[in-house]
Amino acid sequence: MGNISGKYAIVGVAETKVGKRPDASTHSLHLECIKACLDDAGLKASDVDGFITNQPLNDAHRSYAVRMSNMARMHPNYATDLALGGATPIAMVQNAVMAIEAGMANTVLCVHARKRGTPDPSPGNPIRHGDEHWEEPWGHFSAVANHAFAAQRHMHDFGTTSEDLAHVAVATRKHACMNGNATMRKPMTVADHQASRFICEPLRLFDCALESDGGGAVIVTSAERARDFPKKPVAILGMGQHHPHFSLMDAPSLTTLGGKNSSALAYKMAGLSPKDMNFAEIYDCFTITTMITLEDYGFCKKGEGKDFVKNGRIEIGGELPVNTHGGLLSQAHIEGMLHVTEAARQLRGNEVEPERQVKNAKAGIVSGHGGSLCMHASLILGAL
Amino acid sequence: MSEPSDSRGRAIAKVKPFLQELEAKPFWANLREHKLTAQRCKSCGKFFTYPPQGSCPHCLSTDYEWTTLSGKGKVYSFVSYHRAWHPSYEGKTPYNVSLVDLDEGPRLISNVIGCPYDQVKIGMNVEVVYEDHEEYTLPKFRPA
Numbered sequence: 001m002g003n004i005s006g007k008y009a010i011v012g013v014a015e016t017k018v019g020k021r022p023d024a025s026t027h028s029l030h031l032e033c034i035k036a037c038l039d040d041a042g043l044k045a046s047d048v049d050g051f052i053t054n055q056p057l058n059d060a061h062r063s064y065a066v067r068m069s070n071m072a073r074m075h076p077n078y079a080t081d082l083a084l085g086g087a088t089p090i091a092m093v094q095n096a097v098m099a100i101e102a103g104m105a106n107t108v109l110c111v112h113a114r115k116r117g118t119p120d121p122s123p124g125n126p127i128r129h130g131d132e133h134w135e136e137p138w139g140h141f142s143a144v145a146n147h148a149f150a151a152q153r154h155m156h157d158f159g160t161t162s163e164d165l166a167h168v169a170v171a172t173r174k175h176a177c178m179n180g181n182a183t184m185r186k187p188m189t190v191a192d193h194q195a196s197r198f199i200c201e202p203l204r205l206f207d208c209a210l211e212s213d214g215g216g217a218v219i220v221t222s223a224e225r226a227r228d229f230p231k232k233p234v235a236i237l238g239m240g241q242h243h244p245h246f247s248l249m250d251a252p253s254l255t256t257l258g259g260k261n262s263s264a265l266a267y268k269m270a271g272l273s274p275k276d277m278n279f280a281e282i283y284d285c286f287t288i289t290t291m292i293t294l295e296d297y298g299f300c301k302k303g304e305g306k307d308f309v310k311n312g313r314i315e316i317g318g319e320l321p322v323n324t325h326g327g328l329l330s331q332a333h334i335e336g337m338l339h340v341t342e343a344a345r346q347l348r349g350n351e352v353e354p355e356r357q358v359k360n361a362k363a364g365i366v367s368g369h370g371g372s373l374c375m376h377a378s379l380i381l382g383a384l
Numbered sequence: 385m386s387e388p389s390d391s392r393g394r395a396i397a398k399v400k401p402f403l404q405e406l407e408a409k410p411f412w413a414n415l416r417e418h419k420l421t422a423q424r425c426k427s428c429g430k431f432f433t434y435p436p437q438g439s440c441p442h443c444l445s446t447d448y449e450w451t452t453l454s455g456k457g458k459v460y461s462f463v464s465y466h467r468a469w470h471p472s473y474e475g476k477t478p479y480n481v482s483l484v485d486l487d488e489g490p491r492l493i494s495n496v497i498g499c500p501y502d503q504v505k506i507g508m509n510v511e512v513v514y515e516d517h518e519e520y521t522l523p524k525f526r527p528a
Contacts, residue, residue: 141469201464
C-alpha cells in the first residue's frame with residue numbers, strides 16, 4: 001500500500017459551547033455538533049455516507065453510532081463507535097481515512113461529545129473502564145491516581161517537581177484566557193498552582209483536567225474533493241497508534257508511554273520530524289501527561305520535560321506553542337476532541353482569536369491518550 | 385439491573401472484591417488461608433500478571449497452576465489519596481495506594497500499611513499482611 005499522507009483532508013470543523021450545559025443531554029450535544037459541522041462544510045445530512053462517534057461513558061447504548069446517525073437521519077454506508085478513551089477522537093479521524101481509502105465511504109463525519117460537567121440521567125448502566133474490581137477494594141478509584149503513579153515515578157527517576165508541573169498548568173491557562181470558548185479564564189501563577197490542594201499526591205487540583213459538557217466534530221473526505229468545500233481544507237499528513245498495556249499491573253513503564261511509538265509512526269507517514277511542528281495539541285488530562293508526551297514525541301529528551309515547559313517555550317510565541325486552546329486543563333475536557341478541532345482551526349489560519357493564532361502555522365501534531373495510561377493515538381495535520 | 389451512579393451518572397465505586405470472577409476464584413480462596421498466590425505457566429514457566437486470565441500472557445498456554453508466592457516485594461510507585469472517592473474512606477485520608485512489584489514478577493495494586501503514608505518510598509521492601517473481612521481477605525503490605 002502506498003503512503004496516504006496528504007491524500008485525505010478535514011473539510012468541516014465544529015465545537016459546541018463548553019462548560020456546564022445542564023439542559024443538554026449527551027445525545028443532544030452530539031446533534032448540536034453534527035449540525036454545526038455540516039453547516040461549516042456546507043453539507044446536508046444526506047451528503048454524509050460515513051459516521052463515527054465515541055461511545056459515551058454515561059449514555060450507555062450499544063451501537064451508539066447507528067443511534068446517533070439515525071437521529072440526524074443520516075443513513076451511512078459505514079458506521080462505528082469507538083472506545084479508546086482520550087485516544088478516541090484521533091482514532092475516529094484515522095478510521096474515517098481508512099473507510100474512505102477502502103472505498104466504503106466518501107464523506108465521513110466524526111463526532112465526540114461528553115457530558116461530565118452536569119448530570120445526564122440515563123437509563124443505561126454507566127460503562128466501567130475495566131479492572132476496577134482489582135483496584136477499588138484497596139481504595140484506588142481514580143484516573144488522578146493512575147497519573148499520580150506516573151508523576152511519582154517521573155519525579156523519582158528524573159528529579160521532576162510539583163513546581164515543574166505548575167508551568168504546564170500556567171501556560172495552558174494563559175491560552176485559555178485568550179479563548180472565548182474556555183471554561184477557566186482567570187490567570188494562574190505558579191504560586192496559585194502550588195497553593196492548590198493535593199487531590200492525589202503528588203498531583204494537586206490544578207494538575208487536573210476539568211469535568212465538562214460539550215462536544216466537537218470534523219468531516220473527513222479526500223484531498224481531491226476537499227478543494228471544493230467552502231473553508232480552507234486541512235491535510236491529514238500522519239497517523240499512528242500504540243497501546244502498550246491495559247492495567248497499570250502490566251505497564252512496562254510509567255514514564256515512557258504509547259506516544260513514543262505512536263508519534264514515530266505518524267512522523268514516518270508524514271515524512272516530518274518534531275522540528276517541523278509549528279504547534280502541538282497534547283492531551284492534558286493531567287499536567288504530567290503533557291510533560292511525558294512532549295518527551296515521547298521527541299520535542300526534548302526523556303526526563304528533560306521539566307526544563308522544556310519553562311520560560312515561555314510552550315506558550316504562543318514560544319518555540320512550540322502547546323494547547324493553544326487551553327486544553328483539558330483550562331478550556332474543557334471533551335476527551336481530546338477539541339485538540340483535533342483546535343489543530344484544524346489553527347491551520348485554517350483565520351478562525352481563532354488573533355492573539356492565540358500561531359503565526360505561519362504549516363503543520364502541527366495532536367496527541368490522544370486514554371485509560372490507565374494505556375492507549376495512545378497521534379495525528380499530524382498540515383496545510384493542504 | 386441498573387448500577388448505582390453518582391450525580392454525574394458515573395458508576396459508584398465498589399469497595400468489595402468481585403469474588404465471582406471465574407479465573408480469580410482460586411486467588412480469593414487461597415487468601416482465606418493466608419496464602420498469596422499467582423498463576424504460573426506450566427509450558428513456559430513464567431508467572432502470569434494480575435488480574436488472572438485464562439491463558440498465559442507470555443505464550444497463550446492454558447496449562448497453568450496456582451503457585452504460592454513469597455509475599456515479598458518492592459514499591460514500584462505510590463500515591464497518597466487526599467480525597468475520599470467513596471464514603472467509606474471519609475476521615476481516612478490521606479492514605480497510601482502502591483504498585484507493589486512482587487519478587488516473583490507479578491504486580492499488585494495494594495496499600496502499604498503499618499507506616500505513616502508519607503514514609504512510603506519507591507524501592508521500599510515490603511511484605512504481605514492479610515486483612516480478614518467477613519467474606520474475603522485482602523492482601524496488603526507492610527515495610528519489611
